[in-house]
Amino acid sequence: MLAQLSVSQFRNIVSAELTPASGINLILGENGSGKTSLLEALFLLAMGRSFRSRALKHLVKKQQQRLTVFARSMDQTPIGLQYDLQSGLLIRLNNAPLKRLSDLAAHLPLQFIPANCHQFFELGPKYRRRMVDWGVFHVEHSFNFHWQSYKKALQQRNAAIRKYKPSNEIALWDTHLVKHGMKITEFRQGYLQQLVKEFLPLFRLLCPELDTASFMLRYQQGWNKETDFAVYLRENIERDRALGYTRSGAHAADWSLKIDDADPYEMLSRGQQKLFFLALSMAQIKLLAAQKEITNSVLLIDDLSSELDWHHQNTVIETLRTLPVQAFISSTNDDLSQLLKADNEKKFHVKHGVISEKVKHAINTNPDIVE
Ligand SMILES: Nc1ncnc2c1ncn2[C@@H]1O[C@H](COP(=O)(O)OP(=O)(O)OP(=O)(O)O)[C@@H](O)[C@H]1O
Numbered sequence: 001m002l003a004q005l006s007v008s009q010f011r012n013i014v015s016a017e018l019t020p021a022s023g024i025n026l027i028l029g030e031n032g033s034g035k036t037s038l039l040e041a042l043f044l045l046a047m048g049r050s051f052r053s054r055a056l057k058h059l060v061k062k063q064q065q066r067l068t069v070f071a072r073s074m075d076q077t078p079i080g081l082q083y084d085l086q087s088g089l090l091i092r093l094n095n096a097p098l099k100r101l102s103d104l105a106a107h108l109p110l111q112f113i114p115a116n117c118h119q120f121f122e123l124g125p126k127y128r129r130r131m132v133d134w135g136v137f138h139v140e141h142s143f144n145f146h147w148q149s150y151k152k153a154l155q156q157r158n159a160a161i162r163k164y165k166p167s168n169e170i171a172l173w174d175t176h177l178v179k180h181g182m183k184i185t186e187f188r189q190g191y192l193q194q195l196v197k198e199f200l201p202l203f204r205l206l207c208p209e210l211d212t213a214s215f216m217l218r219y220q221q222g223w224n225k226e227t228d229f230a231v232y233l234r235e236n237i238e239r240d241r242a243l244g245y246t247r248s249g250a251h252a253a254d255w256s257l258k259i260d261d262a263d264p265y266e267m268l269s270r271g272q273q274k275l276f277f278l279a280l281s282m283a284q285i286k287l288l289a290a291q292k293e294i295t296n297s298v299l300l301i302d303d304l305s306s307e308l309d310w311h312h313q314n315t316v317i318e319t320l321r322t323l324p325v326q327a328f329i330s331s332t333n334d335d336l337s338q339l340l341k342a343d344n345e346k347k348f349h350v351k352h353g354v355i356s357e358k359v360k361h362a363i364n365t366n367p368d369i370v371e
């Protein structure tokens with residue numbers, strides 16, 4: 001959760017200073033004003049990467065040399081990030097240079113919900129793995145160790161395949177892949193089962209019209225479920241050599257949450273698919289709070305109003321109020337500010353990259369006072 005934020009030379013934002021609310025923050029403005037850019041700056045600060053550009057140079061304001069994002073979390077820890085076109089990325093957490101990006105992610109558990117999140121179950125498995133791994137990373141402390149070790153072993157095995165090494169040399173890496181891959185699989189499966197439990201009541205709240213639907217979690221571990229991983233790797237080594245890489249394993253896992261035995265995109269309207277994804281992200285927040293007492297989550301929702309009618313936008317905001325989360329919600333719809341009410345909620349307007357805090361319209365209960 002963030003108490004203070006400054007962004008400079010980031011896309012079309014020259015310089016912005018914000019004191020966000022601890023609850024809901026609405027980011028309102030016209031197309032191209034800089035709303036997504038502000039969310040992107042927050043995402044960069046938490047993850048050390050962007051959700052829309054591979055190369056960070058695109059994030060630096062045109063004609064400028066470097067961007068900076070600085071924040072203070074609620075416990076006053078300073079987090080500073082600078083990307084310079086010449087010297088690259090520099091991140092400081094609590095005034096010390098950051099050693100590992102995972103330290104940053106652990107400090108600021110942040111999820112991003114893109115405007116097109118309704119396509120989540122149509123996208124490649126990479127996105128679904130990323131979502132579950134985000135959650136597992138926060139609740140299982142050894143997950144990062146197993147994942148990094150797995151990735152290293154996989155790179156080595158693939159390098160051996162590409163160098164046409166004999167099969168027995170390639171298979172040297174299998175023990176590591178199996179050891180860490182099994183652990184990763186166990187973590188993911190356990191986590192997903194818990195996630196579905198949290199998801200169901202949230203989805204029913206957001207989408208009561210589907211409250212009789214049945215849900216089933218499908219997890220594909222990344223290799224034939226009937227076969228032991230070690231045996232599977234051994235038996236498929238010739239196939240991997242022909243392909244030039246290790247095809248199966250925890251890195252190829254996928255999952256789905258079937259609704260009445262269909263994939264969400266086969267069954268749900270676009271708005272319902274968006275609510276489905278929102279409920280999954282909200283379930284992650286609840287799970288983190290329940291399992292690890294993590295109550296400083298940040299949720300970025302880009303363009304809440306797309307695909308959702310007024311009533312459902314209201315339900316999303318109402319539901320967010322019940323969760324331990326600081327939300328930044330962008331929209332082109334100014335009317336959304338009518339939904340704000342609590343003290344810990346704020347609205348910001350963005351125009352040509354300039355961000356200003358707006359006073360909420362208090363509901364005037366005294367007819368003698370004209371605002
Ligand atoms: N490196 C850059 N330097 C300057 N401006 C940039 C840079 N990259 C993108 N922009 C511009 O920044 C502006 C803000 O883009 P952004 O995606 O944040 O808008 P938005 O408010 O989210 O709009 P929409 O409602 O259409 O999603 C756009 O006009 C874009 O062309």
Ligand SMILES: [Mg+2]
Nearest residue numbers: 035036302303
């Ligand atoms: Mg946008």
